Amino acid sequence: MWPSPQPKFKPAVWRFADARKALDASHNMVPADQTERRNLILVNPIEGNTYATTKHLVAAYQCVMPGDTARTHRHTAAALRLVLQGKEGVYTVVNGTRIDMLPGEVLLTPSWCWHGHANETGETGYWIDFLDIPFIQNTEAMFFEPYPQGGLEAITSTGPTPMRIPARDALGAGTDARTVEIAKDVMPTIALNLIRQPEGGSVQMPKTTANVIYAVVSGKARFLAEGFDETAGVGDVVAMPCWHAHTIEAPENTVVFKVSDDPIFEKLGLAKSAN
Numbered sequence: 001m002w003p004s005p006q007p008k009f010k011p012a013v014w015r016f017a018d019a020r021k022a023l024d025a026s027h028n029m030v031p032a033d034q035t036e037r038r039n040l041i042l043v044n045p046i047e048g049n050t051y052a053t054t055k056h057l058v059a060a061y062q063c064v065m066p067g068d069t070a071r072t073h074r075h076t077a078a079a080l081r082l083v084l085q086g087k088e089g090v091y092t093v094v095n096g097t098r099i100d101m102l103p104g105e106v107l108l109t110p111s112w113c114w115h116g117h118a119n120e121t122g123e124t125g126y127w128i129d130f131l132d133i134p135f136i137q138n139t140e141a142m143f144f145e146p147y148p149q150g151g152l153e154a155i156t157s158t159g160p161t162p163m164r165i166p167a168r169d170a171l172g173a174g175t176d177a178r179t180v181e182i183a184k185d186v187m188p189t190i191a192l193n194l195i196r197q198p199e200g201g202s203v204q205m206p207k208t209t210a211n212v213i214y215a216v217v218s219g220k221a222r223f224l225a226e227g228f229d230e231t232a233g234v235g236d237v238v239a240m241p242c243w244h245a246h247t248i249e250a251p252e253n254t255v256v257f258k259v260s261d262d263p264i265f266e267k268l269g270l271a272k273s274a275n
């Protein structure tokens with residue numbers, strides 16, 4: 001035992017521009033029908049780690065290239081996506097509902113929902129996946145099932161659906177400082193917040209037991225923690241492990257997406273914070 005949390009994970013940043021180059025190059029190396037998903041995993045750069053971005057969550061950049069489908073499957077791990085680039089015709093199918101992917105939208109795939117992705121446009125669609133896979137692996141309660149008929153699940157509806165949450169609608173008009181929680185209590189392990197700051201604004205986050213992954217939805221954000229100072233643009237991702245006080249500064253009007261494992265600690269009576 002020890003007096004207070006000693007996270008092994010480190011603050012880290014990943015850039016969409018780098019990920020995009022690597023994903024684009026994968027096109028000529030791996031045919032889509034030989035992959036479960038065309039994604040690039042944001043592995044926290046600590047010794048011995050091969051997968052997780054923070055203690056309980058993984059983030060990955062994923063793309064679907066023109067004409068590709070990413071076959072339908074389901075798993076006990078909960079998933080959600082923040083769309084970076086897409087338009088009508090780039091879509092995911094969640095339990096039979098087709099959801100077209102437009103930039104700035106958050107799309108939910110709670111535990112055990114069937115989901116597969118497709119792209120009928122001429123341009124690659126890109127997004128960021130967030131899943132609680134590291135947590136589910138720790139519990140050993142992992143189940144995974146490919147869609148029995150193979151390929152993409154049949155579309156039975158085109159929505160509207162609570163599984164689609166556009167950031168702009170959730171935050172409302174304006175540029176004033178505002179934080180909204182979205183999809184509250186939909187996924188038992190993951191909390192989602194949209195944090196809007198006007199140019200020159202900043203928000204201070206205390207030390208907490210939660211492990212957080214941030215992604216910039218619009219504008220730019222500077223993330224400051226002890227030994228860490230990185231400015232992130234649209235689509236860039238920052239990992240912020242537990243018990244790291246940090247500040248988010250907005251050099252311009254900015255929206256940041258926050259993905260946190262806080263519900264796990266809340267449910268277990270372990271949620272704590274300090275200044």
Ligand code: GTQ
Binds near residue numbers: 059079115130
């Ligand atoms: O799109 O279904 O990044 O199942 C990791 C596991 C994405 C997905 C990931 C997945 C998916």
Ligand code: FE2
Binds near residue numbers: 073074075079115
């Ligand atoms: Fe999946």
